[in-house]
Amino acid sequence: MSSSLKSLVDIISSAVSALESQFSKQGIDYPSLDDPYYPTVLDDAVEVVTARRLILAAAAQLVASVSPPTDYMKECSTAMYTTATLGFVVDVDISNFLDRTGPEGLHVNSLAEYTGLDPSHLGRILRFLATRHIFKECSPNVFKNNRLSSVLRDSKLPVSNSETQRTDKYSSPSFSSFVSFCADESMKVSCHLSDFIKNPKEHVSPFNRAFSPCATTWEWFKQPGNGWRVARFGSAMENLSDSIPAETLLNAIDWKSLESDEFVVDVGGGVGSAALMLYKHSPHLNYVVQDLDVQISAGTKFWERNALQGLQTGRVRLQSKGCLLFSSDA
Ligand SMILES: C[S@@+](CC[C@H](N)C(=O)[O-])C[C@H]1O[C@@H](n2cnc3c(N)ncnc32)[C@H](O)[C@@H]1O
Incomplete structure (x- = not known):
């Protein structure tokens, strides 16, 4: 009889084979952790998602099973340093700066010049993250984006604090x-x-x-x-809404079967990103997005940018409304 550890390894092993076979059928290599992330046609494929979930669940249980308990709990208890260092790197746009360099990476002294920050702080923070597979330290104090850190890039470059x-x-x-x-x-x-x-x-x-x-x-x-x-x-x-596969919402119920005089109301719907996804899929319905006035005024710009027609035809209404009132006695 195999041990529970061995069973976990077997799950990982067969799910990795299933994952790799999906990629080889498409003639593409499984993306390396060392390279920046790029989307592939397989990212949301059912077979890939299933294999990925099995690997993640089994690997997490394996790590929890083999770690000395106090080591594991120390990692959990100090997780705020990962959050804090990630907050720092996005606030000072490190991934954007690294994105400008080639595969040879960028020395912390150059990063210090760009950011005006202390190179020894930068080096230690990036090394902390690199040892957790976020960023790659190519040679001492030289870093580049990898699969994980590359998702921290965005289109806007540094700004002042105004x-x-x-x-x-x-x-x-x-x-x-x-x-x-x-x-x-x-x-x-x-x-x-x-x-x-x-x-x-x-x-x-x-x-x-x-x-x-x-x-x-x-x-x-x-x-x-x-x-x-x-x-x-x-x-x-x-x-976050953009990163949720559209099918999650679109397959939730049979939207097309609803009559054109029916209303879909998204309470606390933010700027209306979920409603936009539905509107594009089923424009025959009426959509009401309710949220507080700050979100609704941002929502107006969002709809003007993405589907002005929805507002103009009245199929989409944005309502500034406080409706999720909460009482601590409830
Ligand atoms: C976690 S966000 C979710 C936003 C949106 N559902 C989405 O997925 O993008 C929660 C939303 O609830 C809204 N909200 C909070 N209190 C509210 C209230 N009393 N009435 C209406 N909306 C409220 C917030 O403004 C915020 O947009």
Whole structure:
């Protein structure tokens, strides 16, 4: 009888064979971790997704099984350093700078010149991430983008810290906006989870302990000086929606069978990215996107850019409405 470790290895081994065979059928090599990410026709193929899930689940269980428990728990307990260092690299656009160089990579001294930051800080942070497979250290203190770090590139190059320029940086969907948001608001709020749960009467939520005793996240977003945070959140949400395969939503129900006088209402729908996907698939339906006024005014620009006709024909309506009211007594 094989041990549970061996069973996990067997799952990994057969799923890797299935994965590689899908790539070889298409005549393409499985992408290397050392190279920047590029999409392939197989990214969302059912056989590839199934094999990938098996490998990830079995490999994670294998790591948890063979790690000395305190080592494993140390990694979990210090996960905030990964979040913090990722937040730093996206805030100072490291992946964008590395993208300008060839396969030989860029020395931290050059990165220090571009960013105005201390090369020894840059070197240690990038090495911390490279040892976790994010960035590749080609030779001592010389780094380049790899498959993971390359998704942190975005089209906007460094800007000053002025409100307008920061808002402009987040004017289009970007995965790095999601990382930056996680390393900033999310991480700062998460530190308050334990104190909040132990003293629930003191504040309505961990967010209130961290940022603003009286406002919700969404009210706080509207306060002066936070416009760039709204832009960053919107950019992250749009990117996340873009990365969800359209079939997840389009196959959820038989949208085409609905009559043309029926309404689809997305409550807390952000700028309306999910509604846009549906509208393109089933333009005969009526769509209502409800959210708070900051998202709805960003949503108007989003629809003007992507499907102005929806607004003009009245098939798509954006409504500024506070509807997800939450009571801590509920
Ligand atoms: C996690 S985001 C999801 C956005 C959107 N569903 C998407 O996938 O892009 C949650 C949304 O809920 C909205 N929201 C929060 N409180 C709300 C309220 N009281 N009424 C309506 N929308 C609200 C926020 O503005 C935000 O856009």
